[in-house]
Amino acid sequence: MLPFQDLSDNKDNSGFGAGIQDDVLTSLAQIHDLKVISRTSVVAYQKPDGRNMRAIGRALGVANVLEGSVRRAGNRVLVNVQLIDARHDRHLWAERYDRTVADSIGLQGELATQIAVALKATLAPEEKARLSVKPTDNSEAYVLYLTALGKKDEIAAEELCVQATALDPTFASAYARASLLNSVIAGYEQPRVRKAKARAQAEEALRLAPTLGEAHMALGLCLYWGDRKYDAALKEFQLAAAASPNNAWIYNYVGGIYRRQGRWREAVASFDRAVSLDPRNVEMIFAAANNRLFMRDWAGATARFSQLLEIKPKSSLTKIALAYLAVSRGGEPGASQTLLRDVPEDADGLVTLTRWDLAMLARDYATAEKILRDFTSKDFGSKDFQKTSCQGRTALARGDIESARRYFAEATPIMESWAHEDPDDPDRHAELGLLYAYMQGKEEALRECRRAIELAPESQDAFHGALFQGDLALVYALVGEADQAITLIERLLSTPGALSWPISPQNITLADLRLRWEWDSLRSNPRFQKILAAPEPKTALTTIAQTKR
Template sequence: MERDAVSGARPLEILARVAAQTGEADRAITALQKLLSTPYSGPLGPGAPLTPALLRLDPMFDPLRSDPRFEKIVKEAKEPVATTVPAKSIAVLPFENLSRDPDNAFFTDGVQDEILTDLARIAALKVISRTSVMQYKTGAKRNLRQIGNELGVAHVLEGSVQRVSNRVRVNAQLIDARTDAHLWAQTYDRDLADVFAIQSEIAKIIADQLQAKLSPSEKSAIEQPPTTDITAFNLYSHAKNLFLTAFAGTNGRADLLQAADLLKQAVTRDPLFFQAYCQLAFTEINIYGVLDHTPEYLAQAEAALQSAARLHPDAGETHLARARNFYWGYLDYDGALRELEIARQSLPGEDWIFSLKGYIERRQGSWKECIHDLERATELDPRNVLTLQQLAITYQQLRRYAQEKSTFERILAFEPNDPVTKSQHAFVELDSKADTRPLREVIDSIRDKNPAALPSITDNWLLCAFAERDPAAARKALIALGENPPSLGPISNGEVLNRPFMEGVIARVAKDDTKARSAFTAARELNQIMLRHCACLV
């Protein structure tokens, strides 16, 4: 628990559950007393820590209900201990591709992204991250006042790019989102090789229009072109698009692998393409940390980082890439925090710095700092579902239910039909008030209207069925899980609370002691096999 404040308490909860089922009341009660005073991420369902409300409903603790110590724990239902839009704030919306060749869409996205990246270097500005602005696609008429309100900015930049042979035309206009007033507009018609100079000019003009003073280092960074090779730039822009959308669809692994391949092509064409090396390191460490814990991906992330460091050892992007490798590759939290603090000096508008700091601070039990940094990340990237979910989970771990619920509502405001968020939002009522009705209604609605989404919310369905002592619904939820482990919290503990164990709990709820004993025996045998396998790997 000292090593990892988020997941360190999970084994203790598992011990409490198993001890309750095996009649070891003293051990279970001691564990529960510790757990109820500890913020952490639980091993079941959405990762909720145990609460008095959950204990009142959870059938795994039924053997303890006559124990006065348990009754005391259940009764002690205590929780642990509107913004103004800044004038110097802007969202760079996706630019329109006016070229006849649709393949130039990646080039257009790259132009927009470079302008956004340049502006985000300026400490005096609040600049919305690309993850949030990319959702406002071109084509349909935009309501700029509404967009400004949704993103929390006073200004928006719109534009278009047209590439014909070796010429490029870039149009940009700055608009006050509060009044719809056009503050500045310019069309640049130049040689294709001048496109990076155009991007730098636009960024400096926007800073001047918003009265944001540039430091010498900010001005120098903005004027530095990312590459001199347009084809390498296209490959890099395509890879960034794939990376940004990889975790939102069903082809995440394939998209990340393709992104890595495109970035390798980019740095082959231009071995001095610093930003491509940084993006390659980020892509490889995500593959290693999230998808495939194969050492070769960590080695490739390290190789890309070393290439970036040789080019610009003191750049904020280099320190950010090193922090990511420390965090995902080596679990070196202190090292990652040191690198992030250095990166923040030259990348004040980089939302990833704040979100990654928040994740590390959460693991270290620095809850106040974690909340502060995750909130800052959501200010810079207000439509990033992952960051908002992590903020909500943090409030859940602290048992701050009102903030947890309102954070899920922020997601539902722009993703109203997302089944996972809807079930998590409803789960707050079960978690805090032992009220299963909202969650059951959401599950019934998803079963009726969107059955394909059931596997993504069946953990909550299973917990709801347990809470209502409904063995038939619990069996249906377990079937809907398919081959997935039956306890998919933020990090699965399905190897411990395996499927036979859950079948045993269902049998207990159904008062079928013979079937329960058989299932628990099978669960123990599976765990013994797992332990022997682990011993062989040591």
């Protein structure tokens, strides 16, 4: 379903046409007998002029394409739609709807039903029932909701949904959409407040409409991201998928849960399913690529990230990922540096930080020092990447203990304050633990890393739990506990999830162990020498027994 052309003259109607398209798409996604491509993948075909239906069909992997236009003038809405056989570029069906805004409520279900009939798709009785339900009887609330669907600004969209529910307190779809938006917003603003709002909105949506797929997805996301109750979240997503089998986000979230449950093969299938339904959505492909990387499937990850680069050729983040993969596959930091040669610097310094890390991997400390010196900001866009901390690590690698202490002393209060802001975040404890280890604060380092492991044990989170075990292995190496470090390395080297990117000295890969200076204290140990001399072991994808949460 291609983006509808919005022919409305009034700028106040901005987003209305996109909202109509999104609402129809949501209805079509409920039909099991159809494969429906998600909205993100069709945005590239926004302009109607010069559309090549055969090429679009091939690119999206579909046989039929729906296109249309929307015009809103005052209280009237005009919608024109046509269904096209993309393989033969011929019209299959067309319809024109000229209605008042109030009468257009429920049009999305009517349209989806007519399209299904035109395509000879089977509609189950429960699908017919869902498609016949009007989301609201309040036209003003419906316009606000549609406008929210067309908004890119998540905070503004959530406010519009809240306004819609104020006009119609029985508007379940608006509550569900507001909840989904708040779960996303919680990742960057007022996490506790936003998570609480998301949960309340999801529960209200389900109270009003117990079979609404979006409501189950909203509650599933609260349980997944907010509460880390993976089994409960999975049940909600399964209910959501039953009601909306073409919603790519559901399979993306399920893939993330499977990964945390140690069900890596199932995670691959779920992420791939999400990509098949939204083949040009960079977030979907990125998640699928990362999943392959965390499994040490270097070839599979490289293929997915290369697919991303075809869609966004100028993506710095994708090029950074490919640079690290080049190190993991061949162990040559110099080759990776050439991949970033023409990449411009970014505002948060991630490209600079990566160049510094690759120089550290190559043990070119003079270049690493210069890269940091030339970077004028104090941090790299987040508190866990402090410039002074990186300078301390560079000085320590060069053997300049006095300078390292000075840099670490400057970074410590910032990192401690950041960790104390959210004491239930294991990442913050792990990062603080590594800083203490670089400073030879053995007791403090072990305390923080063990706290991270307590908050995210492998038995409850096979993905992050393995990464935090890698943090502990590095801490052991830095504070002189060689045997304990090597024992962990021997296990983690074949454990999925014990690696990340960018700037992850705790990565347990053969390339990282061979190249990073942080492991130098182990190099005279025969057990470690044996690890380095052997080929990288195959990553074991067996399921870890989960502790119920």
